[in-house]
Amino acid sequence: MEQNSTGSILVLIPYLLIGIIAGIINAVNAWIKLEEKYLYYIFFQPLTTFLFWGWLLIQIYVPAQIYWWILTGIFPKKPDINPIFIITVVIYGISFQSLLEYIEEQALAPRNLSIIVNWVDNLLEYYLKATQLAKASDFWKSLEEEMKEIKKENLLSGLEYLEDSYFDGKYNRLNKDQYQGFQNKLTEIKQENDISLQSKKLVKTLLKGKIPRRHLPNVLRQFKLSPKFINKYFKQS
Structure with missing residues (x-):
């Protein structure tokens, strides 16, 4: 009897691991979106923030848990683990953010799971505003x-770098509309004669919330900013 129980558990382990993989895929997607959402907080370094790790675990746990409920609730007999099954689970992990609402509408999983996801999102946002906004x-x-x-x-040299190198390399091949939007803003800044207004528009429309921390020091160097200023904020960059 005990051997049968142990055997049943061992049979489930591969399914459990595949579910965790789906959760990890979702966590990676959520992390990418998180960084894009909070680019304004230039000093936010997720890996050194304890709350971020809790947020990340939730991003792994929730899709893995829903996968497990669907697997054990819908399939009386476990499906074979084959390439089609694995690919299906991978697609589930990739598209989980979009699927969550549908899954709840169809009552395939308890609604309180999305409450958990939203709660940790809101908690992290509150933490960032409290600790990062002023800085x-x-x-x-x-x-x-x-x-x-x-x-x-x-200033013009830096703008040329943004247009010909940075934004072209980052957006032109992936998002033509977004790249065109940046080009329009660059043209508008170049046509402005007052350097104070140029600087204000540049920071507001092309740097703030647009360029990640890891890229910003090099971008600022293209404008020949004072090394003292750059080193003050980016000592290790």
Whole structure:
């Protein structure tokens, strides 16, 4: 009897591992979206934030748990583990964010799971506003003031870098409309004669919330900003 029980558990382990893989895939997607959402908080480093790890575990747990409920509730007999089954679970993990609402509408899983996801999202957002907002706001304001002090030719050189290298490499091949939007903003800034207004528009429309922390030091160097200013905020970059 005990051997049968142990055997049943061992049979379930591969299914459990596949479910965890789906959760990990969802966590990676959620992490990418999180970074895009909070680009404004330039000093936010997720891996050093304890709350982020809790948020990440929830992103893994919820899709894995729903997968398990569907597997044990819908299938009286476990499906064979084959390439089609694995691919289906991978697609589920990739599209989980979109599927969650549908899964709940069809009563395939308890609604309180989305409450958990939303709760940790809101908690993380509250934490960032409490700990990062003031510091990030000060940085962007300081950057705007620093930009006003650079030479006109350095400003134009930096704008050319954004247009010809950074935005072209990051967006032109992936999102033509977004790239065109950046080009329009660059053209508008170049046509502005007042360097104070140029600096303000540049920071507000092309840097703030648009460029990740890991890229920003190199971008700022293209404008020939003071190394002292860059090192003050990005000592290890």
